[in-house]
Amino acid sequence: MPELSAFETHAVTNQPPPFGGRHLWADDLALAEAVQREGGAAFVPRLAVYGGLAGDALYRLGFDANRDRPRLRTHDAQGHRIDTVEFHPAYHALMEAAKSHGVAGLSWHEPVPGAHVARAALSYLHHQAEAGTSCPLTMTHAAVAVLRQDPLLAEWADKAAAPHYDPRDVPIADKAGITLGMGMTEKQGGSDVRGNTTRAEPQADGSYALVGHKWFFSAPMSDGFLVLAQAPGGLTCFLMPRRLADGNRNAFHLMRLKDKLGDWANASSEIELCGAWARRVGEEGRGVATIIGMVMMTRLDCMLGAAAEMRMALAQALHHTRHRSSFGRRLCDHPLMANVLADLAIESEAATVFALRVARAVDLAPQDAQEAAFARITTAVGKYWVCKRAAVFVNEAQECLGGAGYVEESILPRLYRQAPLNSIWEGSGNIQCLDVLRALSREAQVLPVLEQELGRVAGRDTIYDAAWQTLRAQLAAGPGEAQARRITERLALLLQAAVLLRADSPLAAAFIRSRLGAEHGMAFGTLPPDLDYAAVLARALP
Structure with missing residues (x-):
């Protein structure tokens, strides 16, 4: 037994060392073999870099991002409605690392064979360090596939895919990279989105005004959102920005953040749409x-x-x-x-x-x-x-x-x-x-x-x-x-x-x-x- 110093009642033995500091890529033989086998070999050096980062710095950041959960601030000190979600700095550091290394966009901004396999491996490594940030990263990545259907939304698609993270609440014209969220689910129905009641009212300029609510509105701090609503022609998909091109807030209110079982680093919310400006994506009635x-x-x-x-x-x-x-x-x-x-x-x-x-x-x-x-x-x-x-x-x-x-x-x-x-x-x-x-x-x-x-x-x-x-x-x-x-x-x-x-x-x-x-x-x-x-x-x- 080691000798005890003053005020010590016992020696600490038979305890494992801290886990952090592991290399999540080098430690995972099955992952490395799978990336090679499935066509992602060209990206191995980058995966190795991110595996080291995820098992060390990002792993530590994940504890801080989950301990201090996001907070909703509906108004500022002067009483102005601001609808802002505040995050611990660790959250932004995690998002910055993920975005800059391609977790949300490698397969789009480097569309070469194997890019989706490499992007999948990056997501797998990142999720081990901190899972909550995977929600906005996944939605940002997946939304590009939808936005690219409309050439007029090329700026949105390109900036979503870009390896840049910018958490500022400003119009996308002032950003090199953006994130995207989703608003599908309503109170009266979950998976049955055809039962949605949110209305999309056509405007003279070709845009739509959305009126209604969303029961689960994912990643409300994002720059834009894919939303389903009932247009005159039926259930339709829309892109709804958080900030309008003139810098003003769009017409929706964050009512509260969901008090979830887990996923604490990420914010999920309920919103009310008060005539929010939106652009149609795809044809009316073809939302799904x-x-x-x-x-x-x-x-x-x-x-x-x-x-x-x-x-x-x-x-x-x-x-x-x-x-x-x-x-x-x-x-x-x-x-x-x-x-x-x-x-x-x-x-x-x-x-x-x-x-x-x-x-x-x-x-x-x-x-x-x-x-x-x-x-x-x-x-x-x-x-x-x-x-x-x-x-x-x-x-x-x-x-x-x-x-x-x-x-x-x-x-x-x-x-x-x-x-x-x-x-x-x-x-x-x-x-x-x-x-x-x-x-x-x-x-x-x-x-x-x-x-x-x-x-x-x-x-x-x-x-x-x-x-x-x-x-x-x-x-x-x-x-x-x-x-x-x-x-x-x-x-x-x-x-x-x-x-x-x-x-x-x-x-x-x-x-x-x-x-x-x-x-x-x-x-x-x-x-x-x-x-x-x-x-x-x-x-x-x-």
């Missing part, structure tokens, strides 16, 4: 069809966010259990703990490589109809399954730390609060699964593309082959709505297995035996006893 270009992007980012939360939770659990001992040996060396950790590692790698495979499909979609069809179905499949797994995964990682995993000084409580968000945002589980059935039954290219993807690795694993044949028979029978979740789950597991097989991952057989071969229980830590847990964990985190 206009914003559909965003859906593929935002669903992918939901997958990436959930996979990133799993990855950070796994890294925390491994770090702790490698540096803490009980009953004469390290926690990670106890066979049951090793089973739990290996199970988490397998789940995490499967989520990561699947998300990067989908990112490649998104990258190739504009030029390849098959990859476009693959992205169409797998963004819904992955959004459902990977996001559904995140919360239970993070909770299991918390248990590996014991009580320390329930304390805010670790990142795990923040990850646990954040984990349900991606399964709810951008369409909850039932919406995704019903969309999967719709795509399978109505879009002719989808099933053949899945047949090709899943058939590519046929013959390499007998358990996989049997599971695929069973699912093919179920799909041929035309599953009804009540079976939508079961079908989507099996499809997700097979797609993950196929990517692991194609990658020659050393974890492929363990994933297939446990997830497809019934050699697994209902909880993590129920892997078959003959697997090499130590080899799995050595791959998971150096």
Whole structure:
């Protein structure tokens, strides 16, 4: 025992060192392999830089950004309405780093092969450091796909994609880069946006005046917002700026900020629209069809966010259990703990490589109809399954730390609060699964593309082959709505297995035996006893 100095009652031993200072790119072999495999190799040097930043400086900033949450100031000291959201400086530092490194726009301002894969990897790295800022970054990235449909909105699209962050509340003409938010949901309906009641009244100059409300108005500090409202021709998409070209505030009020379970660094709000100026994007009555270009992007980012939360939770659990001992040996060396950790590692790698495979499909979609069809179905499949797994995964990682995993000084409580968000945002589980059935039954290219993807690795694993044949028979029978979740789950597991097989991952057989071969229980830590847990964990985190 070390000698105690005056006033010390005990020596602190058997505690892990601080986690911060890790290199999130160098530590993640599965991510590095996936980026190379899926076409993002040219961007590896930049990903390595951001991985170092995310695991050190940004990781530390994330604690400050979440501890001091955004505050709404509706009026200034003189009584003028200002509708301003104030953030801790750490929030702006996180946004500056993300924007300048391309988290919100690399795929647009450098549109070369593999750019969407690299941008996905950047998002994955950033989300591990701080998840709340991923909301405005994702919306800014996804909105570019919509804004580029209208040549008159080129300035908005270009500045959203630009690697510049400017938090000032000024017109976009005075900025090199902007951020974008969304306003879709209203009080009377969530996913059923066709039930929206906000009115869009045509004006003589071709603009519209929006009157109504939004129940969830994301990132209200953004420079502009994509909003759905009822025009004379039906539900229509609009771009609504925060500041008008003449510098005046647009006619909407921030009523309050949402008091959310998690996502504390980011602000979400309720607003009332009092004749707010807006420009139509797309045709009247085609609002949903206009914003559909965003859906593929935002669903992918939901997958990436959930996979990133799993990855950070796994890294925390491994770090702790490698540096803490009980009953004469390290926690990670106890066979049951090793089973739990290996199970988490397998789940995490499967989520990561699947998300990067989908990112490649998104990258190739504009030029390849098959990859476009693959992205169409797998963004819904992955959004459902990977996001559904995140919360239970993070909770299991918390248990590996014991009580320390329930304390805010670790990142795990923040990850646990954040984990349900991606399964709810951008369409909850039932919406995704019903969309999967719709795509399978109505879009002719989808099933053949899945047949090709899943058939590519046929013959390499007998358990996989049997599971695929069973699912093919179920799909041929035309599953009804009540079976939508079961079908989507099996499809997700097979797609993950196929990517692991194609990658020659050393974890492929363990994933297939446990997830497809019934050699697994209902909880993590129920892997078959003959697997090499130590080899799995050595791959998971150096």
